[in-house]
Amino acid sequence: MKVSVIGAGHVGENTAQRIAEKQLCNEVVLVDIVEGMPQGKSLDMWESAPVEGFDTRTSGSNGYEETAGSSITVITAGLARKPGMSRDDLLAKNTDIISDVVKNVVKHSPDTILIMVTNPLDVMAYVALKVSGFPSNRVMGMAGILDTARFRSFLALELDVSVRDIQAMVLGGHGDTMVPLPRYATVAGIPLPDLLAKDKIDAIVERTRKGGGEIVSLLKEGSAYYAPSAAVAEMVDAILKDRKRILPCAAWLAGEYGLNDLYMGVPVKLGMKGIEEILEVELNAEEKAALETSAEHVRSNLSKVSL
Numbered sequence: 196m197k198v199s200v201i202g203a204g205h206v207g208e209n210t211a212q213r214i215a216e217k218q219l220c221n222e223v224v225l226v227d228i229v230e231g232m233p234q235g236k237s238l239d240m241w242e243s244a245p246v247e248g249f250d251t252r253t254s255g256s257n258g259y260e261e262t263a264g265s266s267i268t269v270i271t272a273g274l275a276r277k278p279g280m281s282r283d284d285l286l287a288k289n290t291d292i293i294s295d296v297v298k299n300v301v302k303h304s305p306d307t308i309l310i311m312v313t314n315p316l317d318v319m320a321y322v323a324l325k326v327s328g329f330p331s332n333r334v335m336g337m338a339g340i341l342d343t344a345r346f347r348s349f350l351a352l353e354l355d356v357s358v359r360d361i362q363a364m365v366l367g368g369h370g371d372t373m374v375p376l377p378r379y380a381t382v383a384g385i386p387l388p389d390l391l392a393k394d395k396i397d398a399i400v401e402r403t404r405k406g407g408g409e410i411v412s413l414l415k416e417g418s419a420y421y422a423p424s425a426a427v428a429e430m431v432d433a434i435l436k437d438r439k440r441i442l443p444c445a446a447w448l449a450g451e452y453g454l455n456d457l458y459m460g461v462p463v464k465l466g467m468k469g470i471e472e473i474l475e476v477e478l479n480a481e482e483k484a485a486l487e488t489s490a491e492h493v494r495s496n497l498s499k500v501s502l
């Protein structure tokens with residue numbers, strides 16, 4: 196089993212390292228346009244194998260031959276945000292990059308599952324779906340696991356409990372219009388609203404919505420990568436091990452949640468076939484309205500894409 200990671204920048208390199216350390220497959224191939232960089236990073240990773248004790252081979256390339264026959268291809272290639280930039284500012288440049296990357300990936304791995312990471316995420320997943328011609332179960336985006344992880348991590352700090360006991364759900368597009376669902380958050384099965392006052396929950400929801408921007412403004416250059424790469428590795432694990440995990444991912448909607456023809460974050464079942472099912476949870480009027488606002492935002496971005 197082989198996983199290719201296209202784009203060996205911050206998210207790509209950490210994703211590759213996490214997949215190798217967890218030994219999720221036999222081989223990880225890193226691809227980037229910068230000469231020598233993916234080769235150097237993957238060699239450095241391989242040299243950590245004797246210490247970390249993994250046998251997953253890591254290699255790097257500036258071409259796509261080495262990616263042939265990948266079970267999963269993670270696409271992180273493109274530009275990242277700088278302070279003052281929104282995810283949407285990346286749209287035009289990243290559309291061109293993703294179109295080119297996806298064409299090359301598909302040529303060598305016609306049966307691969309695509310996990311999109313590049314921003315603006317929901318739009319890049321759409322570009323990948325159209326350019327690949329793949330069925331929608333094999334093209335998905337990573338965002339919801341990251342957004343949910345941020346929500347859970349802030350709740351753990353506030354409640355002073357283990358992150359392991361916190362379950363949560365974030366729906367919607369990957370942006371400031373995302374829709375965290377406190378009603379569906381639990382701490383060891385106890386509904387969150389029973390444990391935390393509404394104003395505290397609201398503040399954490401707001402911090403979650405702006406979680407990506409918080410990191411961008413602290414880093415000054417580039418955006419988050421430790422939590423994003425952990426989220427991608429969780430998706431890779433769910434698929435390769437056919438775990439049937441229920442995780443929030445960007446999925447192509449065809450009527451679910453009353454939405455059509457766009458990618459949005461929703462709970463899905465992830466297994467060997469990719470997205471095996473989209474789960475529809477009941478939403479109240481306020482949550483529905485927030486999801487519609489998020490969908491509007493994604494639609495307006497989609498209207499700017501020309502393929």
Ligand code: TXD
Nearest residue numbers: 202204205206227228272273274275312313314337338423
């Ligand atoms: O939740 C999420 N989905 C996200 C998305 C979380 C974090 C980062 N998110 C987005 O992922 C971010 O806004 C960017 O659009 C991507 C990648 O972020 P990263 O932080 O890894 O960016 P880097 O470090 O700039 O890396 C991008 C790499 C860099 O090495 C380029 O040389 C390479 O992409 N690149 C290419 N590789 C292959 N082919 C082409 N055409 C190409 N163009 C650039």
